[in-house]
Amino acid sequence: MPDSLTRAVRWDTVVGALLVVVLLLSFTTVDGFGNALNLSFLIGNTLPIALIALPMTLLVVSGEIDLSVASTAGLSGAVMGALWNQGMAIETIIPVCLLIGVVCGLVNGLLVTRLGLPSLAVTIGTLAAYRGIAQIVLGSDAVTDFPSAYLDFAAGRIGDTFVPYAFLPFLVLLAIAVVALHATPFGRSLFAIGAGEEAARFAGIRVKRQKLILFTVTGLMSALTGVFWALHYASARYDNATGLELSVVAAVLLGGIDFDGGKGTLGGAIAGVFLLGALQNVMSLRDVTAQSQIVVTGVLLVLSVLGPRVARQIAAARAGRRAAAPPPPDRKTPAPTS
Amino acid sequence: MTHPSDTGPAPVLALKGISKSFGAVRALRDVSLELFPGEVHALAGENGAGKSTLIKTLAGVHRPDAGQVLLDGAPVVFHGPGDARDAGIAVIYQEPTLFPDLSMAENIFMGRQPRRALRRIDHRATRDATTALMKRLGVELDPDRPARGLSIADQQIVEIAKALSFDARVLIMDEPTAALTNSEVARLFGVVRALRDQGAVVLFVSHRLEEIFEICRRVTTLRDGAWIASEPLDGMTEDDLVRRMVGRDLAELYPKQDVTPGETALSVRRLSREGVFTDVSFEVRRGEIVGLAGLVGAGRTEVARAVFGIDRRDAGEVEVDGRRLTNGSPSTAMAAGLALVPEDRRAQGLVMDMSIERNIGLTGLGVTVRAGLMDRGAERRRSLDWAVKLRVKYARIADTVNTLSGGNQQKVVLAKWLATRPKVLIVDEPTRGIDVGTKAEVHRLLSQLAADGVAVLMISSDLPEVLGMADRVLVMHEGRLTAEIPRSDATEETVMAAATGRAA
Numbered sequence: 068m069p070d071s072l073t074r075a076v077r078w079d080t081v082v083g084a085l086l087v088v089v090l091l092l093s094f095t096t097v098d099g100f101g102n103a104l105n106l107s108f109l110i111g112n113t114l115p116i117a118l119i120a121l122p123m124t125l126l127v128v129s130g131e132i133d134l135s136v137a138s139t140a141g142l143s144g145a146v147m148g149a150l151w152n153q154g155m156a157i158e159t160i161i162p163v164c165l166l167i168g169v170v171c172g173l174v175n176g177l178l179v180t181r182l183g184l185p186s187l188a189v190t191i192g193t194l195a196a197y198r199g200i201a202q203i204v205l206g207s208d209a210v211t212d213f214p215s216a217y218l219d220f221a222a223g224r225i226g227d228t229f230v231p232y233a234f235l236p237f238l239v240l241l242a243i244a245v246v247a248l249h250a251t252p253f254g255r256s257l258f259a260i261g262a263g264e265e266a267a268r269f270a271g272i273r274v275k276r277q278k279l280i281l282f283t284v285t286g287l288m289s290a291l292t293g294v295f296w297a298l299h300y301a302s303a304r305y306d307n308a309t310g311l312e313l314s315v316v317a318a319v320l321l322g323g324i325d326f327d328g329g330k331g332t333l334g335g336a337i338a339g340v341f342l343l344g345a346l347q348n349v350m351s352l353r354d355v356t357a358q359s360q361i362v363v364t365g366v367l368l369v370l371s372v373l374g375p376r377v378a379r380q381i382a383a384a385r386a387g388r389r390a391a392a393p394p395p396p397d398r399k400t401p402a403p404t405s
Numbered sequence: 406m407t408h409p410s411d412t413g414p415a416p417v418l419a420l421k422g423i424s425k426s427f428g429a430v431r432a433l434r435d436v437s438l439e440l441f442p443g444e445v446h447a448l449a450g451e452n453g454a455g456k457s458t459l460i461k462t463l464a465g466v467h468r469p470d471a472g473q474v475l476l477d478g479a480p481v482v483f484h485g486p487g488d489a490r491d492a493g494i495a496v497i498y499q500e501p502t503l504f505p506d507l508s509m510a511e512n513i514f515m516g517r518q519p520r521r522a523l524r525r526i527d528h529r530a531t532r533d534a535t536t537a538l539m540k541r542l543g544v545e546l547d548p549d550r551p552a553r554g555l556s557i558a559d560q561q562i563v564e565i566a567k568a569l570s571f572d573a574r575v576l577i578m579d580e581p582t583a584a585l586t587n588s589e590v591a592r593l594f595g596v597v598r599a600l601r602d603q604g605a606v607v608l609f610v611s612h613r614l615e616e617i618f619e620i621c622r623r624v625t626t627l628r629d630g631a632w633i634a635s636e637p638l639d640g641m642t643e644d645d646l647v648r649r650m651v652g653r654d655l656a657e658l659y660p661k662q663d664v665t666p667g668e669t670a671l672s673v674r675r676l677s678r679e680g681v682f683t684d685v686s687f688e689v690r691r692g693e694i695v696g697l698a699g700l701v702g703a704g705r706t707e708v709a710r711a712v713f714g715i716d717r718r719d720a721g722e723v724e725v726d727g728r729r730l731t732n733g734s735p736s737t738a739m740a741a742g743l744a745l746v747p748e749d750r751r752a753q754g755l756v757m758d759m760s761i762e763r764n765i766g767l768t769g770l771g772v773t774v775r776a777g778l779m780d781r782g783a784e785r786r787r788s789l790d791w792a793v794k795l796r797v798k799y800a801r802i803a804d805t806v807n808t809l810s811g812g813n814q815q816k817v818v819l820a821k822w823l824a825t826r827p828k829v830l831i832v833d834e835p836t837r838g839i840d841v842g843t844k845a846e847v848h849r850l851l852s853q854l855a856a857d858g859v860a861v862l863m864i865s866s867d868l869p870e871v872l873g874m875a876d877r878v879l880v881m882h883e884g885r886l887t888a889e890i891p892r893s894d895a896t897e898e899t900v901m902a903a904a905t906g907r908a909a
Binding site: 246272 | 766
């Protein structure tokens with residue numbers, strides 16, 4: 068069996084099943100969970116995580132990561148507020164915000180691909196830098212008076228259903244991301260880069276260009292999320308979406324995307340996103356404080372890195388008992404007693 | 406505790422009727438082996454013949470399902486590598502695992518350094534003990550030198566010294582020479598001879614037959630997990646040994662066909678990369694196999710990388726079929742009809758965690774596409790087609806390549822590149838670490854490709870291979886092309902003279 072495949076499938080299934088279980092339990096045991104309004108809140112509040120999780124999944128598959136996404140979203144929101152205060156038209160402001168996201172992503176991408184710096188370090192740096200710029204741009208203002216048509220779109224739902232308006236464009240973006248990762252040569256090359264960057268380069272894959280594209284798209288999507296966030300919560304502040312990168316990374320890893328790259332599916336990642344979203348929703352309904360929710364998210368992050376690894380070791384131990392070629396002995400450690 | 410004693414000296418270590426299965430795979434079947442003091446004993450066999458399992462059984466990693474291990478005539482059971490080590494059996498692997506930042510002395514005595522008062526490490530005693538070990542091995546190496554920067558041969562010598570410090574009496578060397586240059590091999594063999602003369606037993610595994618004949622006294626051959634023969638090498642020929650290993654007459658190891666070269670396919674002019682190689686110019690014509698020889702570090706691989714565009718060139722030009730290649734762009738090189746089978750199969754040639762199908766598919770991402778999307782049917786047909794053409798042995802095309810033997814992995818790399826239908830094929834160490842049978846297949850393939858009009862540039866440290874396969878031999882020394890020798894004049898002497906910088 069191609070065990071990378073079975074492993075991914077197995078983990079996808081686990082997360083998908085877990086999502087179903089959590090939803091069923093919540094429907095039956097949590098008051099106020101199952102009504103359409105709450106479900107639309109659940110989806111709406113999860114959308115920022117989901118939007119950024121799309122490019123983040125591709126990025127992690129290719130062996131990189133971007134931790135500056137929440138700061139980019141915050142910067143995008145801050146610029147939106149500042150320009151609105153100056154009287155610019157919202158139709159002009161939004162493209163400008165998206166452009167800023169592209170620039171933020173490009174900066175990350177160039178630092179990683181041209182200077183060969185590790186993306187973890189680069190984007191921790193820009194996490195601080197972009198948030199700082201956001202504060203310089205908007206100070207401690209909160210801008211709330213955006214046009215009501217936009218606010219209604221970002222916060223409203225279709226009739227009395229549980230479907231927020233904004234969910235529809237997300238579905239389109241999701242479809243694009245799924246096709247890009249799983250059905251195009253580009254997506255195939257990302258898996259190759261993540262699983263063996265040097266071999267990918269020797270196969271003529273333009274590794275640096277692909278990564279630059281990914282960082283740029285991640286910046287763009289983060290900025291879009293920043294715009295959505297400001298409209299959805301009707302508040303543009305410099306500290307919007309603070310800590311969102313934690314949720315995104317936790318959800319993506321929870322969804323079975325291997326932190327070392329080369330493995331995972333977008334389906335798994337999105338299941339991870341909505342699993343996290345559902346848990347956060349339930350915790351809010353149960354009056355769990357925001358601080359405690361962060362603790363839960365952090366623990367989930369650790370578990371989601373640990374889970375697949377433990378599963379793999381169990382699988383490897385099983386395979387080792389069945390098949391030949393166990394790993395070479397470690398001559399530096401004392402003999403294991405068998 | 407008795408055993409049937411032979412005449413003559415008693416074996417230090419013996420295996421009697423060892424069998425070992427992994428699931429349905431019978432890796433070893435009733436294998437016996439006797440190692441006598443003061444002997445270097447070769448263990449021969451193709452990949453998958455059971456050599457590794459046998460070594461791991463001796464090293465205490467595997468426990469045999471049946472049979473006995475006898476040490477000085479007494480049966481022993483190893484519960485783990487530590488037991489084997491305590492019994493005086495040490496394994497030296499192909500790639501040493503030293504701590505690069507520690508000195509040789511520290512590496513040798515890691516975790517058991519001589520102590521002074523207050524449990525402080527006695528550096529002087531450590532150093533002196535290391536010097537004594539080096540003297541025993543007949544080499545001069547500074548005990549304070551960090552392991553980083555030691556040649557692989559010297560690193561192996563450090564591993565041997567470490568084994569001796571554990572009072573090892575049986576040294577098992579698993580393909581120690583695979584990554585060594587000829588002069589390094591000579592250095593390592595000097596040490597092996599010194600050990601042998603002191604009465605140690607060495608079990609030596611190598612794919613290079615000439616080395617077996619050079620250093621070993623007897624040979625035990627395995628095939629498909631079964632013992633074939635244990636016999637003195639005296640009076641045997643390489644052909645005899647190959648026949649034992651393969652079980653049939655090998656058509657010929659170097660089946661070079663005569664061809665009349667066509668027009669120039671690859672033209673490299675004044676190629677330079679600062680500090681790596683300088684002013685390298687050569688041409689390869691259609692139908693030709695050109696060998697590129699030289700010592701490891703002479704810059705051969707680096708030239709290939711720059712030609713293909715993995716590294717940027719600082720000066721010079723490369724043309725494939727009359728098309729100038731963009732600097733530093735493997736994708737344009739591929740489009741022009743260039744293919745490179747790289748030196749490091751596991752890191753550069755393959756994505757080890759990906760399937761055979763997708764590894765071969767990687768070079769066809771621009772081809773197996775319909776309306777911008779992957780055409781999985783076309784990808785599978787292309788991969789299957791080439792895997793079958795190259796006779797890759799696999800269970801399923803969707804299996805990951807790390808389930809394959811080294812020889813079959815190399816065939817997948819070749820399949821991946823031949824599927825691009827290259828006009829120029831560069832192969833870098835195409836048969837390193839693969840068994841004799843597969844090696845002959847690769848040679849036959851290269852010869853056939855050349856006959857079909859492909860221009861082949863073959864980098865190889867295996868001199869018989871270069872001499873046997875190449876129409877012309879280019880030789881590099883310290884970053885420069887020092888000689889071009891036609892097939893008729895190419896001998897080990899002329900090539901080595903140019904490779905070592907002696908006047909050709």
